[in-house]
Amino acid sequence: GAVVSQHPSWVICKSGTSVKIECRSLDFQATTMFWYRQFPKQSLMLMATSNEGSKATYEQGVEKDKFLINHASLTLSTLTVTSAHPEDSSFYICSARGVGTGAGYEQYFGPGTRLTVT
């Protein structure tokens, strides 16, 4: 139980274009979803927290106009990287937390999306 999927797992896009990453909770309802960015050999950096049906809360230093987050349903959140540039290349990981997932404090992580901007 508590499975989170991400799509795509790997994407290459040209500089200036936008790319959308989907995060789905497959067997539970995710009231809260989180988006992280991970640079090589580093820890996870929280980008934003989104609650279903409301605007995402972005961490300090994260451009909300560049990283658009939508959490329109209890099983789907999307991250759109707009006007991507090579410095946006990274590993993006989502996680979800919701009702019926145990203690309620742990997060269940997706497999990640490797974004390469050329």
Add this chain to the structure above:
Amino acid sequence: AQSVTQLGSHVSVSEGALVLLRCNYSSSVPPYLFWYVQYPNQGLQLLLKYTSAATLVKGINGFEAEFKKSETSFHLTKPSAHMSDAAEYFCAVTGRGYSTLTFGKGTMLLVSP
């Protein structure tokens, strides 16, 4: 405020040897603590969690961790390392009133034959 310190960015052990990965935390509220494992190019998998019940927590793949309030520690152990345990391990903390996890910087476990 919350923080996590993982001592040692890399830990090397021989197959069959004891694994000990260290995690110390700081929290202004009673903490909930987690250990996650990450294999290359994959997301994080929950190994075990402490959420104010038993202080000795058993997880998957033979791992366990002990919550020691007096030492503000939550070290991860496994009696006998296996080659498949080679991965990055993250300790994380949250608590009542906090909606987010705070991660340590991670420890890479290397297992040699």
